[in-house]
Amino acid sequence: MKYLSKLHKILEDGNFAVTAEIGPPKHASAHGIRHHAEMLRDYVDATNITDCQTAIVRISSIASGVHILDCGIEPIVQMTCRDRNRIAIQADLLGAYSLGMRNVLCLSGDHQKFGNHPTAKNVYDVDSMQLIYLLRRMRDEKKFFSGEEIKEHEPRFYIGAVANPFADPFEFRVDRLEKKVEAGAQFIQTQCIFDMERFERFMEMVRERGLDQRVHILAGITPLKSWRAAKYLQTGVSSMLVPDSLVERLKNAEDQKREGIEVAIEQIKYIKEKVKGVHGVHIMAIAWEEVVPEIVERSGLYPRPKVDLE
Amino acid sequence: MIIAQQKPIKEIAAMIADCKKVLLAGCQGCVAVCLAGGDKETEILASALRIMRKLEGNPLEAVTYAATRQCDPEYIVPMDDLVKDVDAVISLACGVGVQYVAERYPDKWVVPALDTKFIGGSTVHGVWEEKCGLCGECILHRTGGICPIIRCSKSILNGPCGGSQYGKCEVSKDVDCAWQLIYDRMKALGRLDKMMEIQMPKDWSKSRDGGPRRAVREDVIIE
């Protein structure tokens, strides 16, 4: 089998994968990105680079990806449908491929209302489902989104998508995942899991349909810094489910940050041992990248497999 | 129908600051129904402007007229006499009406009193909601009669996105998730299988695309 990326090989080899997230800064220096990349290099298989997350202007995901590659980590370029039409998306992804990026994560993107440019015009020319489908077709059928033939050097991305088991309607979440798999998604990263019970119910339905055999699912883990952070996610962010018990646990902890790390480690161990059909974790330590090595190590996921694609 | 709302009066006053006499032209069409630019609103705006200018010591003469509708040139013709000696026309029609008025009177200063917002209808008295994005190729037969183009905050064609929770859209607890509505309806109709079909990107060349769109009916064109 010819692997599309390092992450592709790690997952196809049956390893429990570890990805993390690096959020680019709101300025023009890559110093922080590179610092985080150096720190994470030996602890993760690939890192996501967010694409102006929560609609806040930051260094672009592809430019950040260049820095990350340069530091020796494989990037997963996030591509949202919010800011670019079908021409810009393709142009940027051709460019990303030419720069050595091999993984792409397709998502709709947070609405601009929440960012630092709420008066911007959103694009949404294509949606995440269409993006997955069209990127797969670019690769497998050598066609631009319009259907025009790509004569040579078609981009051959390993295609990822997201799934949110905590959004509604719950029954449709597995359907939508299946739809994404049909469209061409090869790996899935889930929304941050805090409500383990709901996640397990979701995975049960995933297994019933055999979807875990068709796509690699990476469970989203977010260490929380404080009970306030937990409360904010519980009440202020749509599409998250944070149980009260977790808020309480952090509130009662002597050292909330340490407790947050402990919770994340427990979750990873639990998922790895108990939840069948999950093929890895995706650690989103929001503005807290430095804790990732400890979490990976103490969850028993270190060292990471060495991969040589050549 | 077209839903419009009046601009802040200060903005309207600023547009005609250097005029001594104006015509306020209302419209009895959509903007009358949505209580923005009919007879009544035209009279009220005229008095408000007169009072404002009087208080400023710079009186304004304001005459009024309410056209049957302003989106048909023939209904503008009766205004010809009234327009003759005014310095400006304030149109209380939608953007279409304002343009027809401007077109008919090339030497007059014509300004809009309304912000033309969207096409939709009322939900309860005094509240109007957008229902159609004028995309040029209706897909309501594929979405259970609920328009995702305009009612989904991201115009997603394969929803609902991950932001949908408790029936509401991620942008606000006051906004229904269009795709939850579509899902519920498809379920009630026993057509959930339709939701599994991947809807391809829209052909936006049929929508706002560059230059005005035109609709032609050859059979009714009079030479």
Ligand code: SF4
């Ligand atoms: S699909 Fe297009 S034409 Fe139909 S209601 Fe929606 S925007 Fe209007």
Ligand code: SF4
């Ligand atoms: S929550 Fe629903 S209405 Fe809002 S953007 Fe997502 S699918 Fe569209």
